[in-house]
Structure formats: structure tokens, C-alpha cells
Amino acid sequence: MTEPHKAEQPRRDGGLGRDLNARLQGIDPLGWALTLTIAVLAFLYPFYVEFLQDVPLIGDFIPGVGSMVVMLVFTVMAVGLNIVVGYAGLLDLGYVAFYAAGAYMAAWLASQQFEQWHFHLGSVGISKELSGLHLSIWIVVVLAGVFTTAVGILIGLPTLRLRGDYLAIVTLGFGEIIPQFVRNGDNVFGFDLTHGTFGISPIDSPGFGKTLSDATNELLPLSYQQSFDRARWFFWTAVVLLLITVFCSVRLRDSRLGRAWIAIREDETAAAAMGIPLMRTKTWAYAIGAFFGGVAGAFYASFKAGAFPADFYFNISVFLLCMVILGGLGSVWGVIVGGMVLGYLNVEGLATIGTKLQQDAGLNFEPSKYQFGIYGLIIVVMMLFRPTGLISERRHKREIEEGVQDESLYGTSK
């Protein structure tokens, strides 16, 4: 595109004017207004949540700010997974591996795990004398993303050449290996890497540091952990994290790379024939998806102030997949809705429903014990009756309804 002789060619679409017009048309004022309203409402949530919780009937079902943080973290991961499964159509069943890798990056770089070393860089709210590596959580979150991206590329390069169902199994294998490795990693050739089943804690908390905190008259907390509004600050950070993820996800979808992903999803052979480098494009999808998993994992570990192997098992991958399916494969808004709904059910919704059932109906049934069965059922029902999800993405819907050239499972008529 940048080569001069190409730029001189007359453009068939009418040149820049048409292009600009198309761009302006692409901006949907209603959509922006809606997005902005939702974002503002989300930011103000901590201020009105208590009023909502006092409302009769529904009040008990309103999640607190702390639960919201977990829901948001899961939604960030769901939006990340959507890039892999929704955009590029690669079934990744090992997403939990990236989540774990991110969390353990935070555990390594911001705790006392490596006592033999002593290094501080922007750590807040802890004594500078503390042994171990202590990087600022902001740096750690980015590093975790970079690390998982690298892991994603490493796993992706050899496996993405396999066909779809094999890819699912290999990712599933990795998703199972990494947690197992973490559980048993307290003695890697005599070196305690992961502290085994006990996990690593405490992990440092994010914060704005002394300079910023003093400058704003302690409006911005020095460290979230020591702030009275701990949950609120984590909540606001999580909202920002989700906004960034959604922004990247939407922009990526409309980029050259994103269109290549969708082309691959629809028809791999045709995409390759059009000159899309399959391996590179798929690996990017996998790596970028991994990036958000790592970021979310590191942030979540900091919120929980610990990384515990019990948090990273195969079911989480399916849980995240269920969010994507429920919301709508490829549909960013759908996935956010799916992520928030299922995240809510997982964090406290099912438990609340169970308590209600017990109190009001006298039923001794705890739905939270069977949550993964419920998610499994949701997946099957969605696939059978509404495969495009609650909020369908237009293009994906057309693919499903009109059929694509992708080889179907066992249809005898095509």
C-alpha cells in the first residue's frame, strides 16, 4: 500500500471523499451514547449499589462491589477468549492456562516467593526491606500480558496447523498440563517455583504510590490494600480494564487482521487462496487472546492477594467458553452480557438462589454445587436452539443461517 506506484493509481471507490463519508457513516451516534451511558453507570455503581440492595424482592440479588470485580475479571477473559473462538473460529479449551500463567507472573514478580533475591520497582504499601521481587502491579499486569502472549505463540505455532478438533484437544491438554505443573511445581529440580498446592500469597496490591497520593491529598490511594475503599478501587480498575479490552477487541475486529480472522473462520481454504497467511493470522488470534487472559489473571491474583492452584482447573475454560456461547460467538456486547450474567451466577447468584429456595420454598437444593452441569446444559441448549447467542453478531448469524463452505459435520447434502 505504501509503494508509490500504487498510490498513483486512480481509486475506483471515488477517492478520499467517499472514504471519509463512509467513515462518518460508520460512527453510530446512538451506539456511542449508549456505550457512554453504560460506562458512566458502571463507574458510579459503587455509589448506588447500596440503594439497590435495599430494594425489596430484587435487593438480595444485587451483587456487591467485591463480587463485581470478579465478574468483570471473568468478562475480560471472556472478551479475550472471544477473539480466539468468536473471531477466528479456533476452539480453545485451554484458556485457563493463560489465566494461570498471568496469575503466577504476578505471584513471582510481586511477592516474597523468591526470598533469595531482593528487588523493588515501584512497589507500594510495603516495606522496601521486604525480600523477594516486588514490581509495581501496573508493570506486572503488562508483563503478564506479554509473557502469556509469548506462551500463546509458543503453544500456537506448532498446534495451530492441526485441524479444528485436534486443536481443541491439544489446547485442552495444555490447559490441563499447566495447572498440574503449578500444583507440582514446588520442587522443580529442588527449586520451589510455585509453592505447590498452597499457592503463593500474599501478592502485592496495586496503588498510585506516595507521590500521586500526596499530590491529590490522598484522593488516590497509595495502595489499594490499605485504602478504606479497597473493593471500590479494584472495581474501578477492573472497569477500566474491561473498557480497554473491549476497545481493543472492537478495533481489532474491524482491522485488517480482524477481517482476516473472520475470513478464516468462514472458509479457511478461500482465505488462504486470497493470500491470507493462515498460520500467522491464527497465531495472532491465539496470542492476542492469551494476552488478555494473562492481564486478567495478574489483576485477579493481585485482587485476591494470592495465586492458588485450585483456581485453575479445566472447568474454568469451559465456563469461559459458556460465556462466549451464551452471549454470542464473535459479538463483543453479547460476550459482555454473557460474561456478566454467568460471572454473577458463579460468584454469588446461584448461592443466593439456593438460599432463597431453602428459605422460601423449603427446598434443600444447592444449585451452586451443580453449576458446571448448568453451564453444560446452557452450552448444549444454546448450540441447538440459538447457536448465534443472545446478542447475535450479524455476520456470524448469516454464516449460521445461510451456511458456509466450511465442511459440516455429517451432513450428506451440502
Next chain:
Amino acid sequence: MDVFTQLTLNGLTLGSVYALIALGYSLVYGILKLLNFAHGDVFMVGSFIGFGALQALGGSTDPVLPLWLLLIVITLAAMVGCAVLGVAIERFAYRPLRNAPRIAPLISALGVSFFLAYSVQLMFGAQQRDYDAFSLDEGALFFRGFDVGNVRIPLLRIVIILSAFVLMVLLWLLVTRTRIGKAMRATSYDREAAAMMGVDIDRVIVFAFVLGSALAGAAGVMFALRAPTSATIGFIAGLKGFTAAVIGGIGSIPGAMAGGLILGFAEAYTQGYLSTRWSDLYVFVILILFMLFRPQGLLGSADIKKV
């Protein structure tokens, strides 16, 4: 030497069970090119049906039937139950997605797997179920047997290995010698051409699910005779069965048998000579190595599509 004999015996027993599970994956994959993720959970349901049948027949302490008949009856019950379950899964979770993109039935299969595991947990609780095979006939299955060197081969293991072998031979005869077997092979080779030649594809598909699920049911009973079963064993068992199928070459029946035995031996020897700590990890490492370097498996044909 005794350790080696013991481990070989372990490997053979484990391998027979894995091979039976692997056959189910291979049969379905050969015909539909579908990874039936729910297969491991069908295996789990089989072990529960066997448990239920055993209790219905008086439990292991006071069975109403003689030992041999009892084992045959509970295995048959599990096989029939699983066959029905397999057909139901195919009918309700896979068939409606026939013309959907490939990813759809895969996801649906995953959902079925979770649904089955947690439905069983909901119905029967999360606690382990023990057949208590030790009480059968005053421990005959464990105390009686043959001696090889200093190692006693208990009757139970002989029963497991022999019955798995018999089932595999029967399957082999069915696939190579009967009409429906011929139809299965034709469908696996080229579905559209088979359909044009008058093969009823629907019937072949259902039959593959019947066979695969019945074998998984038998494997479930064999597994549960030796170790307690619970609602969540399906996942890991399914993964091992799948690995065995991949090792042998998915879609190939002799491959699945060979793969099961190889995996069983690999697991037994690594547990015996290395450590049990990473034992599940070895399975995944083997799986991934095969996926990367020989995705068609040992006996499979190289039809892995690379565009």
C-alpha cells in the same frame, strides 16, 4: 523381575480398559469425524449403571446370582444402558447440528459431557461408589488366580483382560464380517459415495454410537471393579481413551487397541519406575507429542488436512 511382571500386568489391565474407551472414540470419529467429548462421561455412567445393577442383585456381600453370571449381568446392563444413552446423545445433541459449522457439534459435545457428569452428581451425590468387589465370593476375584514367578495374577485381572479381548475380537468380526460392518467401513471411507450406493447413513451413525457406547459401558464396569467410581471420573478417563485413540491412529480399530495397550504400559512403567506424582502429565505429554509429530497415529492413514 517381579516388579517388571507386576507392572506389565498393571499395564495390560489399564491398557485393556483404555483400549475399550479408545474404540468408542475411533468408531465415532471414523464415521463422523466428530470428537465425542461426552464419551468419557458415557464410560462414567456405565460404571454407575453397573453399580446400580449390582445393588439390585443383592449387592456384593449377598448376591442372588453366582459370581460369573453376576459379572456378565452387570456388564450387559451397563452396555445396554450406555448404548441407549449414546443413541440419545447422538439424537438430541449432535444430529440437529448436522449442517452447522464443525465447531458447533464439538462445543455441543463438551456441553453434554459436563451436563452428564453433573447430572449424575446431582442424582447420586458426589461421594465415591465402591463395587466392593472384594466381598464377592469371599474375595475370590482377588485371592484366586495364577502365579507367574513370585507374582500372583488375581482372577479379577484375568477377567478384565480376557473380556476386553473378547469384546475387541467380537467388534473386529462385526466390522469385517457383517453387512452393517461393511456399511460402516464404506461410510468411513467416503460418506457421500456410500450414501449413493444405498447405505443408510443414519443407521450407520446410530450403530457406531451404539457400539462405542456399549464398549464404554463395559469398560466402566471393568474400571469400577478395581477402583471406586465417582461422577467426575469421565473427564480424565475420556482424555486417556482419546490419547490412546490418537496414538494408534484415530479412526482405526486395531490402532485403538494398540494405542490403549501402549498407553496402559506407558502409564504403568512410568508410575513404577519414575514417579506417580506426574503420572497424568505423562499422558498429556504423549498426547501432545503425537499430535505434533505424528497426528495420524501409528496405524492411521495420513489424511490430516493441512490447507
